[in-house]
Amino acid sequence: MATSPTDPAQVAAALEAHGYLPNDRIAQVVFLAERLDKPVLVEGPAGVGKTELAKTLAAVHGRPLIRLQCYEGLDEAKALYEWNYRKQLLRLQADRGREWDEVEADIFSEDFLLARPLMRAITAPSPVVLLIDEVDRVEVETEALLLEILSDFQVSVPELGTISATSRPLVILTSNNTRELSEALKRRCLFLHIGYPTVERERQILLTRVPDLPETLADGVARLVRSIRSFPLRKPPSVSESIDWASALLALGVDEVDAAVAVDTLHVLLKYQADIDTVAKDLADVDGQ
Ligand SMILES: Nc1ncnc2c1ncn2[C@@H]1O[C@H](COP(=O)(O)OP(=O)(O)OP(=O)(O)O)[C@@H](O)[C@H]1O
Ligand SMILES: [Mg+2]
Numbered sequence: 001m002a003t004s005p006t007d008p009a010q011v012a013a014a015l016e017a018h019g020y021l022p023n024d025r026i027a028q029v030v031f032l033a034e035r036l037d038k039p040v041l042v043e044g045p046a047g048v049g050k051t052e053l054a055k056t057l058a059a060v061h062g063r064p065l066i067r068l069q070c071y072e073g074l075d076e077a078k079a080l081y082e083w084n085y086r087k088q089l090l091r092l093q094a095d096r097g098r099e100w101d102e103v104e105a106d107i108f109s110e111d112f113l114l115a116r117p118l119m120r121a122i123t124a125p126s127p128v129v130l131l132i133d134e135v136d137r138v139e140v141e142t143e144a145l146l147l148e149i150l151s152d153f154q155v156s157v158p159e160l161g162t163i164s165a166t167s168r169p170l171v172i173l174t175s176n177n178t179r180e181l182s183e184a185l186k187r188r189c190l191f192l193h194i195g196y197p198t199v200e201r202e203r204q205i206l207l208t209r210v211p212d213l214p215e216t217l218a219d220g221v222a223r224l225v226r227s228i229r230s231f232p233l234r235k236p237p238s239v240s241e242s243i244d245w246a247s248a249l250l251a252l253g254v255d256e257v258d259a260a261v262a263v264d265t266l267h268v269l270l271k272y273q274a275d276i277d278t279v280a281k282d283l284a285d286v287d288g289q
Pocket of ligand 2: 050051052133174
């Protein structure tokens with residue numbers, strides 16, 4: 001998609017052409033983000049296509065994807081920039097005898113700066129997609145740093161002054177909601193909740209993601225996964241697990257999921273023995289009726 005989309009349907013078609021099947025809300029929010037030039041904060045359970053949305057948007061626009069993976073302890077040096085001390089040291093050794101003022105101006109120039117994802121995203125020669133993944137994992141102070149960049153699109157380096165954006169990235173932030181994000185961050189973003197897909201959309205996702213999957217198997221898996229999600233489970237199955245399950249059943253030569261097949265392969269779908277036991281018991285009961 002070379003130009004800006006004219007409506008959400010165009011966004012949906014472009015995403016679908018790249019293998020991502022959005023619901024109406026996803027298409028609408030992405031459309032608005034591009035129109036209003038705002039970051040999107042995507043929130044929702046694990047494995048529902050949050051990260052994949054950013055990756056697919058990069059593919060749709062033919063833009064590079066720059067990813068900042070957040071974790072506890074992520075700091076400015078890893079998110080923004082740091083000085084290349086090794087290179088500075090080498091230059092200092094080579095420059096013995098020169099005036100300090102001269103050397104200082106030299107080693108604190110852009111040549112000695114190591115740009116990290118946020119800096120790379122705003123100084124890229126053409127616009128990129130910036131994915132700030134799992135933002136709920138960083139401390140509140142680091143969140144403030146992200147905010148500054150997202151609102152001003154500039155970075156100030158004390159030794160160099162202000163570095164302004166040469167291009168404005170399309171920014172996608174994702175969160176698993178492990179902690180409450182600041183109001184300030186939320187205010188700057190368009191909010192998008194991605195939940196589990198409907199049976200029909202999950203069926204289509206399975207058919208898109210699992211080559212050679214028969215329609216009946218896709219349908220059976222989508223329906224069963226949907227009902228399994230309504231159980232009181234420690235970790236309900238995500239879309240990625242449902243894809244794994246469909247692939248596994250296909251590999252095992254199964255063409256229909258009945259209760260016996262499901263019980264025999266539940267460990268592909270569920271990641272806790274207690275969850276497997278809960279679902280297996282229910283399926284066995286149904287089977288026995
Ligand atoms: N709407 C969709 N269309 C196509 N594929 C999808 C869709 N939603 C999810 N998927 C598939 O599910 C997989 C998992 O998605 P993704 O890694 O984006 O999850 P996530 O929400 O970022 O999870 P986590 O919170 O664990 O990081 C993707 O690789 C993709 O194959
Ligand atoms: Mg993710």
